[in-house]
Amino acid sequence: MQRPTTQKARASKPPAKVRVKKAKPAPTSDLIVRLDDEPWVQLADNSTLKNWTKNEEIRYNQGNRQAEKYDMFRKVFDFLKENEIKGDYHEYGCHRCRTFRMALIEARRHNIADMKFWAFDSFEGLPNPTTETSNSKWIAGALATSERQFLDLVKAQGVYPERVNTVKGFYDKSLTKTLQQKIKAKENKIALVTVDCDLYESAVPVFKFIEPLLQEGSVIYMDDLFVGTKGSPKRGVARAFLEFQKRSKWSFIRHMDVSWWGRTYIAVKGGLPDGVL
Numbered sequence: 001m002q003r004p005t006t007q008k009a010r011a012s013k014p015p016a017k018v019r020v021k022k023a024k025p026a027p028t029s030d031l032i033v034r035l036d037d038e039p040w041v042q043l044a045d046n047s048t049l050k051n052w053t054k055n056e057e058i059r060y061n062q063g064n065r066q067a068e069k070y071d072m073f074r075k076v077f078d079f080l081k082e083n084e085i086k087g088d089y090h091e092y093g094c095h096r097c098r099t100f101r102m103a104l105i106e107a108r109r110h111n112i113a114d115m116k117f118w119a120f121d122s123f124e125g126l127p128n129p130t131t132e133t134s135n136s137k138w139i140a141g142a143l144a145t146s147e148r149q150f151l152d153l154v155k156a157q158g159v160y161p162e163r164v165n166t167v168k169g170f171y172d173k174s175l176t177k178t179l180q181q182k183i184k185a186k187e188n189k190i191a192l193v194t195v196d197c198d199l200y201e202s203a204v205p206v207f208k209f210i211e212p213l214l215q216e217g218s219v220i221y222m223d224d225l226f227v228g229t230k231g232s233p234k235r236g237v238a239r240a241f242l243e244f245q246k247r248s249k250w251s252f253i254r255h256m257d258v259s260w261w262g263r264t265y266i267a268v269k270g271g272l273p274d275g276v277l
């Protein structure tokens, strides 16, 4: 287990050496194009799919997934701005800095000048799973991006790097009461939190940690509600979220569905009024 440390992006030395590849636009055949007649949308023909490889599948899926996540970030920042919900961005599960960069960019686009960005991760990948998952790739050390690589990606993007803080360590050790009290006393409340740490046992300490840092209107983006569990709420982060709701002083109103895997919720003080929303 790694001792938890906090670090600011501007303080890391020596200067970034990372070369961030400029990705090409995806082929237009990946996009959904409407037609004026049957079958109403353009469908790929066999020549496009003839040499369809595992890499093509990954590229296609990742493109679709990240596009939907980015769409959600655009909408959430609009929601925060319109509702005048001020505070910080927290991310639990940062890996390749994809969602984290989306948050930085949308904060900038919405001219949110006083937000800080907190990245909580082991920066060594997943811990050894202690509960059952249906994802055979989720093993100890999977999904590892070092703190240095993460901060290099932030710097290469160049948006608000001076406002980024990393908290390195596995959550059962790094999310201490002392750190929680320090953030509560000295920092903003949470405006938006991304929970993207895959495992039940990772999400449990996260919810405990964020409880006193929430405010009315805080948005929780749950990335893996239907991932690694065959969709069952009896396992994974869905289970951790349901258990958290039982003991939390907050209620959570369901807001946006994010494709087949995730959802956003809004924190509301006390109980919810009767009726279906």
Ligand SMILES: C[S@@+](CC[C@H](N)C(=O)[O-])C[C@H]1O[C@@H](n2cnc3c(N)ncnc32)[C@H](O)[C@@H]1O
Residues within 6 Å of the ligand: 092, 093, 094, 095, 096, 097, 098, 099, 100, 120, 121, 122, 123, 124, 125, 126, 127, 143, 144, 145, 169, 170, 171, 172, 196, 197, 198, 199, 201, 202
């Ligand atoms: C799916 S990846 C996050 C993807 C990231 N949001 C992105 O967009 O690139 C999951 C991350 O959760 C982190 N993680 C999972 N469980 C953890 C734990 N118990 N303590 C610290 N980090 C953890 C892993 O190190 C990994 O970086």
